[in-house]
Amino acid sequence: MTRPNPQDPILVIDDEESILLSIDTILQLAGMNNVITCSDSRKAMALVEQCTPSVVLLDLNMPHVNGEAIIEELTAFHPRVPIIVITGRIDAETAVDCMKSGASDYIVKPVEEERLLNAVKKGLRTTSQLFPGEQSAQxxxxxxxxxxxxxxxxxxxxxxxxxxxxxxxxxxxxxxxxxxxxxxxxxxxxxxxxxxxxxxxxxxxxxxxxxxxxxxxxxxxxxxxxxxxxxxxxxxxxxxxxxxxxxxxxxxxxxxxxxxxxxxxxxxxxxxxxxxxxxxxxxxxxxxxxxxxxxxxxxxxxxxxxxxxxxxxxxxxxxPLRERKEDLPPLVDHFLSAAAKALNKARPKVPGELITLLETYPFPGNVRELQAMIFDAMAQHKNTILSLTVFREHIARMRRIDEKHPPRAIDSGMAFSTKEPLPSIKQATRMLIEEAMIRANNNQSIAASLLGISQQALSKRLKSLSKEDE
The missing domain is CATH 3.40.50.300 (P-loop containing nucleotide triphosphate hydrolases)
Structure with missing residues (x-):
């Protein structure tokens, strides 16, 4: 499957569906396939909290919550996220007000393709997300x-x-x-x-x-x-x-x-x-x-x-930890050493698939939850290689809890666009299996746990898909 570009989504907030469709189309055709649109300004910050965007484009004049209020909250808790204002007014005063409130750029309606792409690319460069993976802590x-x-x-x-x-x-x-x-x-x-x-x-x-x-x-x-x-x-x-x-x-x-x-x-x-x-x-x-x-x-x-x-x-x-999964290896290494010392045990070898398994989990308890998982695993550890049983059981238990108490859906965060026809059950099954295999780095055991089926059932479905592709 195509990797997301940019790595973190571009969030577009506007109450006009036609504007959302136009901007989404322009960005998609330019190769920016990681775009989230939001037509209800009341749900904008909930989307931001789910996953910090790389760039935000928003209209100033919207019902319910206006653009200036969203800018204020974005600059308060996400000061590094570039904000591009979409305005129907073309005057110097509006531009100055936008910049003073925290916006990095502005676009005048109707949106011009070249102006939009230049503004978005400029914003992506400031967060080093035009080409995912180039930015590092170094x-x-x-x-x-x-x-x-x-x-x-x-x-x-x-x-x-x-x-x-x-x-x-x-x-x-x-x-x-x-x-x-x-x-x-x-x-x-x-x-x-x-x-x-x-x-x-x-x-x-x-x-x-x-x-x-x-x-x-x-x-x-x-x-x-x-x-x-x-x-x-x-x-x-x-x-x-x-x-x-x-x-x-x-x-x-x-x-x-x-x-x-x-x-x-x-x-x-x-x-x-x-x-x-x-x-x-x-x-x-x-x-x-x-x-x-x-x-x-x-x-x-x-x-x-x-x-x-x-x-x-x-x-x-x-x-949150789910937005910085590059921290999993150093955190696992740190907590493993700390747990071995606290429990007076020799530090075990870590199986390669542990990080892949942890990357599939959203960590609602964040770093503290990861620390507890590792200490529990070390307390039960007996061999030279760290067992994955504790991790698998914890993740499975939390997923069962989530299934009983599913989160309230956010319209603009749906997996499928309301503008397109729904895929068939067969198509959706293929999409889910392919996505699970990508997230699990082709590890069938982890992919099966993501899908909530046995490894044997997944293996059977993969063979069936392989035959269809022949």
């Missing part, structure tokens, strides 16, 4: 690579985040880190602290589930007699982080009352310990993280708008 020069030593990676996407962290580390302004569970948000916060050169401590706390009183006591401390059992003064974490960094994990779960107190700390650099009548000053840098959509919580009235804007002075999104 091209990044970090000022302080030791700050990122705890993050095991060979991914250009993470090295892009490292350079961003180095550029904002010294400002002292709040940083909001967004990412799925297990992606390493706290490691990014620690790297930011080290890069900043701050002499104080890095102090972290998970604020999920803390009621207002516990939150206040934990962060701000209390004076003697503040409440029953308060026999002496106790400093809060904000005092322990003086001159350093205070990291608040899962900030999206903070109660409304606690949000007000955190806002005051950010605005005034002051806080009030429980039982005290006088405010105290703080010079700690605040870094927060979340795995939830704060924009959605803000829209639902569950998160303060003013606090949200304060927290996201600087912001970044940690890429």
């Amino acid at each position: 091209g990044y020069q970090l000022k302080n690579p030791e700050a990122f030593a705890a993050i095991i990676t060979a991914s250009p996407k993470l090295y892009t985040l490292f350079t961003y962290i180095e550029s904002i580390a010294g400002t002292g302004q709040p940083l909001l880190i967004k990412g799925e569970t297990g992606t390493g948000k706290e490691l990014m916060a620690q790297a930011t602290h080290v890069s900043s050169g701050r002499t104080g401590n890095f102090v972290g706390v998970n604020v999920a589930g803390l009621d207002d009183n516990v939150f206040s006591d934990t962060l701000f401390g209390h004076t003697r007699g503040a409440f029953t059992g308060a026999d002496s003064d106790r400093p809060g974490l904000i005092e322990k982080a003086a001159g350093g960094t205070l990291f608040l994990d899962e900030i999206g779960d903070l109660t409304p009352a606690s949000q007000v107190k955190l806002l005051r700390l950010l605005q005034e650099n002051e806080y009030l310990p429980l039982g005290s009548d006088s405010s105290r000053r703080s010079n700690a840098r605040i870094i927060t993280s979340t795995h939830v959509d704060l924009w959605e919580k803000q829209a639902n009235g569950q998160f303060r708008e003013d606090l949200h804007y304060r927290l996201r002075t600087h912001r970044l999104r940690v890429v």
